[in-house]
Each structure stands twice: as C-alpha cells, then as structure tokens.
Amino acid sequence: MRGREWSRPVRPARREVLSAVPELEEGRPPLLFVPGFGHGAWAFAEHWLGHVASRGFPAYAVSLRGHGGSEPAPEATLRAYAHDVVQVAASLPRQAVLVGHGAGALVVAHALARYPARGAVLVAPVFGGWKVLGAALRRNPAGTLPAVFGGPLRLNRGQLFSRELPDEEARRYVGRLGRAGRRAQWALLGEPEAEPAVGAPPVLVLGSPDDRVVPASTLTRVARRYGSAPLLFPGMGHDLMLDARWAEPIDAILDWLEKEPVAR
Amino acid sequence: MSTSTDHGRPDPEATSPAANSDGRPVSDRGDTVCVIGAGASGLTAIKNLREHGFGVDCYERETGVGGAWNWRHDRSPVYASTHLISSKPFTQFPDFPMPDSWPDYPHHGQLLSYFERYADHFDLRSHIWFGTEVVRVEPVEGDRWDVTTRSTGGYGPERTARYAAVVIANGHNWSPKLPRYEGLEEFRGEIMHASSYKDPAQLRGKRVLVVGAGNTGCDIAVEAAQQASRCWHSTRRGYWYAPKYVLGRPADQVNDSLLALRVPLRVRQWLYHWTLRLTVGDLTRFGLPKPDHRVYETHPIANSQLVYYVGHGGIGPVPDVARFHPYAVELADGREIDPEVVVFATGYLPRFEFLDASVFGDSAGAGRPTLWLNAFTPGHPTLAVAGLLQPDSGLFTLSHWQTVLFARLLQARRDRPERATAFASRVRERAGERYSGPVKDSSRHWFEVGHADYLRAIQRALVELEGK
Numbered sequence: 001m002r003g004r005e006w007s008r009p010v011r012p013a014r015r016e017v018l019s020a021v022p023e024l025e026e027g028r029p030p031l032l033f034v035p036g037f038g039h040g041a042w043a044f045a046e047h048w049l050g051h052v053a054s055r056g057f058p059a060y061a062v063s064l065r066g067h068g069g070s071e072p073a074p075e076a077t078l079r080a081y082a083h084d085v086v087q088v089a090a091s092l093p094r095q096a097v098l099v100g101h102g103a104g105a106l107v108v109a110h111a112l113a114r115y116p117a118r119g120a121v122l123v124a125p126v127f128g129g130w131k132v133l134g135a136a137l138r139r140n141p142a143g144t145l146p147a148v149f150g151g152p153l154r155l156n157r158g159q160l161f162s163r164e165l166p167d168e169e170a171r172r173y174v175g176r177l178g179r180a181g182r183r184a185q186w187a188l189l190g191e192p193e194a195e196p197a198v199g200a201p202p203v204l205v206l207g208s209p210d211d212r213v214v215p216a217s218t219l220t221r222v223a224r225r226y227g228s229a230p231l232l233f234p235g236m237g238h239d240l241m242l243d244a245r246w247a248e249p250i251d252a253i254l255d256w257l258e259k260e261p262v263a264r
Numbered sequence: 265m266s267t268s269t270d271h272g273r274p275d276p277e278a279t280s281p282a283a284n285s286d287g288r289p290v291s292d293r294g295d296t297v298c299v300i301g302a303g304a305s306g307l308t309a310i311k312n313l314r315e316h317g318f319g320v321d322c323y324e325r326e327t328g329v330g331g332a333w334n335w336r337h338d339r340s341p342v343y344a345s346t347h348l349i350s351s352k353p354f355t356q357f358p359d360f361p362m363p364d365s366w367p368d369y370p371h372h373g374q375l376l377s378y379f380e381r382y383a384d385h386f387d388l389r390s391h392i393w394f395g396t397e398v399v400r401v402e403p404v405e406g407d408r409w410d411v412t413t414r415s416t417g418g419y420g421p422e423r424t425a426r427y428a429a430v431v432i433a434n435g436h437n438w439s440p441k442l443p444r445y446e447g448l449e450e451f452r453g454e455i456m457h458a459s460s461y462k463d464p465a466q467l468r469g470k471r472v473l474v475v476g477a478g479n480t481g482c483d484i485a486v487e488a489a490q491q492a493s494r495c496w497h498s499t500r501r502g503y504w505y506a507p508k509y510v511l512g513r514p515a516d517q518v519n520d521s522l523l524a525l526r527v528p529l530r531v532r533q534w535l536y537h538w539t540l541r542l543t544v545g546d547l548t549r550f551g552l553p554k555p556d557h558r559v560y561e562t563h564p565i566a567n568s569q570l571v572y573y574v575g576h577g578g579i580g581p582v583p584d585v586a587r588f589h590p591y592a593v594e595l596a597d598g599r600e601i602d603p604e605v606v607v608f609a610t611g612y613l614p615r616f617e618f619l620d621a622s623v624f625g626d627s628a629g630a631g632r633p634t635l636w637l638n639a640f641t642p643g644h645p646t647l648a649v650a651g652l653l654q655p656d657s658g659l660f661t662l663s664h665w666q667t668v669l670f671a672r673l674l675q676a677r678r679d680r681p682e683r684a685t686a687f688a689s690r691v692r693e694r695a696g697e698r699y700s701g702p703v704k705d706s707s708r709h710w711f712e713v714g715h716a717d718y719l720r721a722i723q724r725a726l727v728e729l730e731g732k
Binding site: 012013083086090091092093094095114115116198199200 | 358359360361364365381384385386387
C-alpha cells in the first residue's frame with residue numbers, strides 16, 4: 001500500500017539526459033548514471049559515458065531536478081530525485097543498470113525499491129548520517145556548516161579530487177558544481193533507510209579509501225548491507241569519474257557487469 | 265537466480281516423452297510456468313515469474329501484446345475515445361511508471377504503447393507464443409497441468425505440454441453479457457453491444473438509445489449526445505456520477521489521501537455526498553433517478569461530461585427498458601420511444617472455456633469461480649487467476665501483486681513446503697472472501713474489490729507466506 005505516494009504524485013520536471021550509445025547494438029543492458037548532489041550529468045559525460053559506449057554498453061546520465069541542465073527545483077526531496085531516476089530508467093529501451101555516485105547512490109538505493117533494475121553500482125556512496133557530516137565538517141567547515149541550516153553545500157577540491165588531477169581542471173569542475181534541494185540535504189542527516197530493492201538485483205559497491213567525503217568504514221557498512229565487500233581504488237578522491245585515473249573504476253564496473261549474469 | 269530461468273521454447277524432441285489420458289504425447293516442460301494471455305495481467309505475470317527465477321511459456325491468441333487494450337484485437341472492447349478512468353499513479357505497474365509527460369488520464373492508445381514498452385523493456389516477447397490459443401487445461405497428478413494449444417482459429421495440430429503451474433490471465437471483458445428483453449427479436453432497428461461500438465461515426469445523425477450506466481455506457485451516451493440526432497440513456501437505477509477532478513486534483517487521488525489516513529467508510533461517504541452536492545448538486549432535477557444506494561456501494565462511475573450533457577439536454581435520461589416493439593421501445597414507466605440504434609453497454613461475463621468448471625468450484629457453470637484473493641483455487645495450489653478483479657481503481661497494480669504473491673508461493677513450494685501447505689489451507693478456509701464494503705448484488709459486482717482493502721489483504725498473505 002502506497003496510498004500516500006499515489007495520492008500525492010511527484011510533480012513532473014524537465015530532465016536533462018545525456019547519452020552515449022555504441023555504434024553497434026549488442027543487446028547489452030544500458031547503464032544509467034546518477035550523479036551526486038551538486039553534480040550534473042556533465043560529470044559523467046566528461047569521461048565515463050564515452051568510455052562505456054566504446055566498450056559496447058549504451059550509457060545514459062541524468063541530471064537530477066535542480067542540477068545541471070534540468071529544471072530548477074529548490075524544494076526537491078529525496079523522493080522526487082528517486083522519481084527522476086525511475087522515470088528515466090523506465091524510458092530506456094531495456095532493463096537498466098543503475099550507477100549512483102555520492103548521494104546519487106542513496107537516490108539509486110531508493111529508486112531500486114520502485115524499479116527492478118538489472119543491477120546496481122554504488123560509487124563512493126553517501127548514505128548520510130552523522131559520521132559523514134562529521135567528516136565533512138572536519139575537512140571543510142566553511143562549506144558544510146551553511147548546509148546544516150539550509151544553505152548550499154560547497155565542496156572544495158581537496159575533498160573531491162586527488163593531487164594528481166591538474167589544478168586548473170579541478171578548479172573548472174568545482175566551478176560547475178551546483179547545489180541540491182534544501183530538504184534533500186537535510187534528508188541526508190536523517191540517514192533515510194531505503195525500502196528493500198525489488199527484483200533482487202546484484203549490487204556492487206566501490207570507492208576509495210582516500211576519499212575525504214566518505215570514510216572507508218561507511219563504504220564497508222554500505223557494502224555489507226548488500227552482502228558484499230567494497231572494491232577499493234586507493235589514491236583517488238571522491239569524484240572517481242573526474243579524477244586523474246578515472247578509467248580504473250569504470251573498467252572495474254564493466255568487468256563486473258560482464259562477469260555477472262546481468263549482462264546476458 | 266537459478267539456472268533454470270530460461271528453458272527457451274518447448275521443443276518436443278528434446279523433452280522426455282510422456283502421454284496424457286488420451287494417449288497423445290505430452291512434452292514435459294519441467295518447472296516452467298504457463299501463462300495464458302499476454303494482456304496487462306499476463307505480461308506482469310511473465311515479468312514477475314521470470315524475476316523470481318521461473319521459466320515461462322505464455323500463449324496469446326492474438327499477434328500482439330496488450331490484450332483488451334489493443335484495439336486491433338477482435339476481442340478488444342475499447343472504442344476510439346476510450347480514456348482511463350483511474351489516474352496515472354493508480355493505473356501504472358508499481359515498478360514501471362508511466363512517463364511524466366502523459367496526461368493524468370491517458371488514452372487507450374497510450375496505454376497500449378505502455379504495455380509494448382513494458383514487454384520490450386523486460387524482454388518478455390521471447391517468452392510469448394503469439395497466435396496460439398489454449399484449448400484445454402487439465403490437472404494431472406503432482407499438481408501439474410496439461411495445457412493443449414493450437415493456432416488461433418483452429419488450424420494446425422494440437423500440442424500438449426505439461427507445466428508445473430498455470431496462471432490464467434485471459435481477461436474478463438470480452439464475452440458480452442446481453443440481457444433478455446421481450447420482443448427483442450422483432451425489433452427492426454439496429455442492435456449492438458458496446459463491445460462492437462468503436463467509433464462515434466456509427467451513431468452520427470441517428471436516434472440512439474444507450475442501455476446501461478457503466479463507465480462505457482456513460483461514455484457512449486456522451487458521444488451520442490455529441491453526434492446523434494437524439495440520445496436516450498436508460499439506467500436501472502440512479503447512480504453517483506463522480507467527476508474526474510475534484511478540489512483541483514484527480515478525484516481518485518483525493519479519495520486515496522483519505523484512504524491513506526484510514527478514514528472510515530461512513531465518513532468518506534458523507535464527505536463524498538457533500539462534495540457532490542456542492543458541485544453537480546441534486547441530479548433528480550434533470551429527471552435522473554435518485555440513487556438507491558450510498559456511494560462506494562456500486563462500481564464507481566467517473567464521468568464529468570455526462571451530467572454536463574444532461575444539463576444541455578443532449579442526453580434524455582430514461583428508466584429501464586420494459587420490452588421491445590418492432591419500431592419502438594417501451595420503457596418501465598409506460599412511455600414509448602423510437603430509437604434507430606440500441607447500444608447495450610451491459611457489461612461482460614468472464615469465461616474460462618478451456619477449463620472444466622469444477623476446478624474452480626463453479627459446478628453451476630455460471631462463470632463465477634470461488635477463489636481466495638480472487639486468484640487462488642482451493643485444492644489446486646499451482647493454479648492462479650490474474651486480473652479477475654473489478655477494482656475501484658487501476659487493475660494493473662493489483663495484478664502485479666497477485667502475480668508476485670503467486671511467484672513467491674511457487675518458490676515456497678520448492679524451498680519451504682510447509683509454508684506452502686499452510687498457504688493452501690488458508691486458501692481453502694477463506695475462498696470466496698470479499699474485499700470491499702457492501703455492494704449491490706449484481707453480476708457486475710462479482711469481482712468488485714476496494715483496491716485498498718484488496719492490497720492490504722495481499723500484503724497480509726505475503727507476510728503470512730514468508731513469515732516475517
């Protein structure tokens with residue numbers, strides 16, 4: 001029974017979806033990338049989308065409402081974000097694999113309860129809670145504190161990237177960051193527990209032990225929830241898809257997909 | 265998932281030969297489940313059974329998916345202007361939302377494309393045998409089933425395959441129910457059942473009598489008011505005509521916000537009467553009969569336009585038909601009217617012509633099976649009916665959860681037989697349960713369920729089955 005959900009449907013919003021489709025359709029499941037708070041679909045278009053397509057998987061990335069090229073939505077909730085993901089996933093020609101990054105992984109976890117994905121990948125998942133807040137406050141008090149009171153969350157380059165990434169590029173990426181809805185940011189504090197996923201999809205968790213947003217213990221905890229251990233990429237920042245060695249994690253994801261029965 | 269997910273298509277040579285009671289060969293399909301019909305309920309049955317790791321063979325007599333909602337099918341009851349009467353959140357499959365860009369009440373063509381996308385998205389078509397109809401379904405020992413099929417239209421040889429379980433999703437809106445009236449044979453005008461009504465051009469410029477105040481009857485009456493030279497609308501009793509929008513939102517969404525708060529039926533009825541009084545007011549001033557029941561006691565009619573056209577004089581409300589004369593129709597109040605076309609929007613009856621009626625505990629053959637949750641048969645734990653419901657809301661959510669429950673039941677039979685046995689005894693105990701408030705007794709309400717009550721019942725059944 002989801003009476004409340006039915007009686008108050010999410011208000012539709014225009015969404016930006018970027019895609020890269022392989023030239024030859026090989027019947028592989030499409031990947032749908034969900035960026036974290038502040039990021040837009042552009043973060044994946046930079047490197048990952050093209051790379052995924054070159055390995056024969058159709059790749060799509062959505063900007064959650066209020067992010068990137070999607071419609072502004074200052075009052076967006078976590079549920080609205082999950083709705084965006086499910087809407088895009090259902091519009092794809094085949095059953096999709098959802099890939100969420102950062103808080104986008106939390107959105108994916110919620111979307112999994114409303115859409116039977118072929119599989120799911122949680123990249124450096126931010127599932128909220130006091131521990132993540134504590135880490136963020138320690139690393140970047142000026143950028144984090146306003147978010148607690150409903151202001152924007154400003155992440156700095158030290159949190160997101162490793163030192164290997166050229167300074168200029170890092171500054172460009174940080175400049176493109178937007179902000180998530182106030183209510184969705186607050187939702188992170190409450191550590192919202194996602195309903196169990198429908199259709200029992202296989203879930204892969206990966207991250208970096210040197211991530212300054214997600215503590216390694218959180219990675220392990222999230223992975224355990226899905227009955228696995230996290231795949232680690234030392235020496236990388238939080239934004240694995242933009243960092244200098246972006247190719248390693250995405251290759252690992254695609255290898256996993258090829259090995260799992262999901263890539264039938 | 266197990267490796268038995270994909271058996272592919274039945275290949276009589278690769279499977280072990282067995283023989284049925286007539287001595288004809290039967291190909292054994294192992295753990296595969298047979299789904300009859302690739303309409304809305306059949307599709308969700310395939311998808312959910314596959315998701316739970318079962319192989320599925322689906323037989324569909326037509327050449328496309330969508331069942332009743334595919335207007336190309338000869339058994340489809342839809343007409344050109346059919347729109348949904350429940351809004352999107354209630355109509356869609358709970359795990360495959362309709363696009364945000366669609367209207368609140370989509371058109372039947374959109375619904376068909378929705379089913380086609382559902383079938384493609386979850387790759388269901390490779391499990392469906394199109395153009396194949398089911399002739400017989402017979403129980404055999406070990407709770408298995410022999411399903412005999414042939415090409416639609418009766419050409420070609422019959423083939424029999426043995427399945428571990430059967431889901432019947434053949435729909436219940438294709439076998440017209442025609443009432444008997446005295447003198448109907450002598451009537452010289454045109455008579456049609458709503459199932460053969462496709463387009464308002466059939467009524468243009470004619471004098472039309474529409475019999476029946478279901479959602480179809482009201483739609484046709486409205487179209488007749490626009491196209492025909494004259495329109496009468498005959499109803500057995502007064503009904504509550506619910507608008508599609510109240511308080512600026514789709515009416516069923518407003519209703520469900522009350523249901524979510526578990527507002528009792530009496531209070532909801534009172535609120536409903538009060539809302540209607542404020543908007544359309546007292547309908548008896550138009551000559552419509554006063555409803556002899558409270559709202560929610562008959563299947564809801566969602567039609568904003570009927571009252572509007574009655575107000576314009578386009579529709580003349582008349583009482584029940586008493587008898588037919590060669591050139592006139594006599595009404596219950598003694599009046600005579602002279603329609604050229606009579607459209608019977610008098611509903612449909614379910615039919616399971618391939619199944620022995622005793623399997624369903626319907627020895628009278630009236631077409632009304634005795635089931636639990638309108639899906640499970642006492643004594644036949646591997647048989648389920650999907651979508652045999654008249655919900656006061658969208659059907660597809662309900663048939664989705666029905667088939668999820670059935671898939672979990674089949675899993676339990678394999679992994680935890682004691683739970684499946686307990687489930688079977690609950691089926692025996694509770695067969696025939698109803699999931700709605702009091703309703704008027706009529707074949708129209710045989711399968712009437714309140715969607716909230718019904719989903720709660722399914723949820724309880726799921727929890728009991730899995731013991732969480």
